[in-house]
Amino acid sequence: MNWLQMNEDLSFRKLINGSECPEILKYDFNKNGELRHIETNEPFVFSYQNSYSDNHKRYQILGHLVTQYVYELLEKACKLQKIYIPKDIPKNELCSFFFMSENALKNCSTVVVLLQDQGTFCAGQWGQKVIIHEGLQYGSQIPFIAMALQCSWGVIVLNPNDCFIDLKTEKECLSLSEKEYSTCPKESCSVPKRDTSSPEEHTIYVWDHFISNATASNVAFIAHGYGGLVFVNLLMQRTSEVMNKVYAVAFIDSTHHTMYQTQGNSQVQAWIWKHCQQWVSSSKPLGRSVGYLVKADCPTVSAGTEKYDLAPSFCLHSVFRCLRNRLKMGSKKCFVRSPIATRSKKITKKS
Numbered sequence: 001m002n003w004l005q006m007n008e009d010l011s012f013r014k015l016i017n018g019s020e021c022p023e024i025l026k027y028d029f030n031k032n033g034e035l036r037h038i039e040t041n042e043p044f045v046f047s048y049q050n051s052y053s054d055n056h057k058r059y060q061i062l063g064h065l066v067t068q069y070v071y072e073l074l075e076k077a078c079k080l081q082k083i084y085i086p087k088d089i090p091k092n093e094l095c096s097f098f099f100m101s102e103n104a105l106k107n108c109s110t111v112v113v114l115l116q117d118q119g120t121f122c123a124g125q126w127g128q129k130v131i132i133h134e135g136l137q138y139g140s141q142i143p144f145i146a147m148a149l150q151c152s153w154g155v156i157v158l159n160p161n162d163c164f165i166d167l168k169t170e171k172e173c174l175s176l177s178e179k180e181y182s183t184c185p186k187e188s189c190s191v192p193k194r195d196t197s198s199p200e201e202h203t204i205y206v207w208d209h210f211i212s213n214a215t216a217s218n219v220a221f222i223a224h225g226y227g228g229l230v231f232v233n234l235l236m237q238r239t240s241e242v243m244n245k246v247y248a249v250a251f252i253d254s255t256h257h258t259m260y261q262t263q264g265n266s267q268v269q270a271w272i273w274k275h276c277q278q279w280v281s282s283s284k285p286l287g288r289s290v291g292y293l294v295k296a297d298c299p300t301v302s303a304g305t306e307k308y309d310l311a312p313s314f315c316l317h318s319v320f321r322c323l324r325n326r327l328k329m330g331s332k333k334c335f336v337r338s339p340i341a342t343r344s345k346k347i348t349k350k351s
Helices: 012-017 052-077 128-133 142-150 170-174 199-209 226-237 239-245 258-262 266-275 308-314 316-329 345-350
Strands: 027-029 035-037 080-085 096-101 110-115 154-157 164-166 190-192 218-224 246-252 276-280 300-302
Touching (some): 012 027, 012 052, 035 128, 052 080, 080 199, 110 226, 128 308, 142 154, 142 316, 218 226, 226 239, 226 258, 239 246, 246 266, 258 266, 276 316
Parallel strands (some): 110 154, 218 246, 246 276, 276 300
Antiparallel strands (some): 164 190
C-alpha cells in the first residue's frame, strides 16, 4: 500500500505545525506509512529531554496528533463518514462518534464492523504505540478498511474508547509550555458521554440505531483484545438479533470468556463455535491450529506472530480469507477442527 499516494492531499506536518510544539516534533509519515524524523530519517525516540515528565507530555501530544491524523485519513482517504451519537445530541453538547462508509446501511449485502482493544487510542487504530513505532500499516485499521472496500463491503469503524469528555481544553491539556500542566486523571476532570459511557454501551448504541437497521443480510465483526469481550456482551444483550444478522466473527487475541459471559447458555455457545474463529499470538505459522488443554469456545489458529500488538496486521489476509469463505459456504466452517484439544499426539494429528 502506497501511503504517500493515499494521503497525498493530507499532511501530518500540517497538524504538527499547527500545534504549540512543532520545534520538538520534527516527524512525518513517509511513503511506507512509517513515522520518521524529517531531518535524520530516524524512527521516533521517546527520550527527548532529561525529564521523564517532559518526554511523557511530548508523547501525549504526538499521540493526540496521530489520532487527529488517522481521523483525517478515515474521512478523506478512505471516504468514510463521521457519524455523531447519540442521534438527538444538541449542537453545543460534546458527544461521541464513529465512522461508516457511505452505503454501509444500504446497497451493501455485507458489512464489516471493526472493534478495537481497550485503551487510549480511538477509531481507526488497533494500537497507537504501534503506529508511532512500527507504522500506519501495522497499527491502524486502514488496511482492513481498504480490503473491505475492495470487496465492495460496507464498513463501520466503532470508537468504543471515546467515552469521556475532558473538562479541560485541549490547549490546556496538550501544551508543553503550560507550567501548571497536570496529567488530568479521568476521575477528577472527565465526565462520561451520554449513551456511550463505556465500550459496551457505545457498541450497543451503534447496533441498536445503525447496524440492526442495515439492509445487509451479512454482518461480520473483527474484534481485537477487549473488543472480543464487548462483542460477546452485545451477543448476550441482543441475542436473537445478533444471531440472525451476524454471519461471522473474527476474534484477534480476544479477552472474552465464553463460559462466564454466556452464563451456561448452550445455544449461544453453539452459535459462537459455529460462527466465530480466533487468531492468537503464537510462535506457530499463520493459520496453524492452536490447541489448549480445555475445550475451546471456537476454532483457534495462530496469528503468525508472538507480539500481541502486531497480531491484527499479521493475520489481516487470513481473516479476510475466512470471512470470504464463510460467505461462500454459508454456515459451514472455514476449516474442520476437533472441538477438544489435548496434549495427545493422536488428537493433535486429527485436528
